[in-house]
Amino acid sequence: MADVLALVEARLRTALGEPDARAAVTFLGTDRIEVLRFSDQASGGIVRYATLGMAAQPMADPTAVLADPLRGPRAELVLSVRAGLADTDKVLRPLAVLAASPQVEGVVVAPGASLDVGEPLWPGAPFTSVLVAEPGGLVDDLDLEEPLDPVQFLPLLPMTPNEAAHKRVHGAAELQERWLNHGTDVRDPLRSSVRLD
Template identity: 45%
Template sequence: MIDVLGRVREHVGEHFARAGSTAEPDQASVTFLGTENIDVLRFGPGLDGVVHYVSLGCSRHPMADPTEMVTDALHGPRAEICVALRGATPRGLVRSIAIVAAAPAVEGLVLEPDALIDLESPLWEGAPFTAFLLGTSDIDDVALTPPLPPVTVFSATPITATEAAWVRLKGADAMREAWRQDRVDVLDPARRAARPS
């Protein structure tokens, strides 16, 4: 049997080692009733002060849309998420990451690029952010032994309720363009919300 999580952990560790973060990551584990545990690995901070939080457990099983009549228990897509922020670890962030990583098993959610995952409550204590916007990350896909497909590690950017509404209205690319135009630093946990027109 393939140790999917072991492969993911090794691959992600090698990625951050190449980026200069050679220390073993801190690890926290979250378990929800009736589900297997989700770990969150904390890499950094790097020289730029950015800390990366990577879920480990979502890719344990392939994701499947519960509305489909037939699901592929072997070849379905697998994923993890990565949140990047500057500064100290906000209290409650790890749990929010674990909620998203557990959602495919709990709710039948399929994580994919540009997906909006709205938790409808602060992502950490005092945060103005209530949702994550998924996108491509700098971490390459994790190759598994065929016939299993690779594991994709998505970036997960914290966004405000106003920004989430904008994503629903205009789409993820429009939100990212608004961040660029407004010079919004999405790695800043105390950042202001973009004001797209």
């Protein structure tokens, strides 16, 4: 069976180009997680951070007695922000923490979920959590050999604490619709919270 992470990295390079930086983080009792940075000046100064390592193992249902070593959802995380407005490179460790959460906490990361790191995503960031968005827009799913599930590349949308509280009450779709209606640039690393009244 082909190395899943080699295929994942190849898919990321095809979709986003060559990474211009990478960092590795290892947490006690988990596999190594890398975070790759892709700077694309052609896309209006957007920098993208993608995890590499989360998809090595399928995410297991925390209520299952035994985890299936082959079957189960696989994913990597992708965060896109405007370059040059904040020191967003400090997001590498928080992203690695989120990518390790299926191994550490037994959670299944899926679209519509909220993930909280408990601290600013980067210095001065008004965000401590992210909304997991639907895959397929930026990086296509990666099909693997049977019986393995495909790898999804899940976009992360930073949320302010007020937005995260609003999402818990009203749901992910309502928050995303509010962002859309107010013309919120969710890639702005310094943006304020959308109006919630």
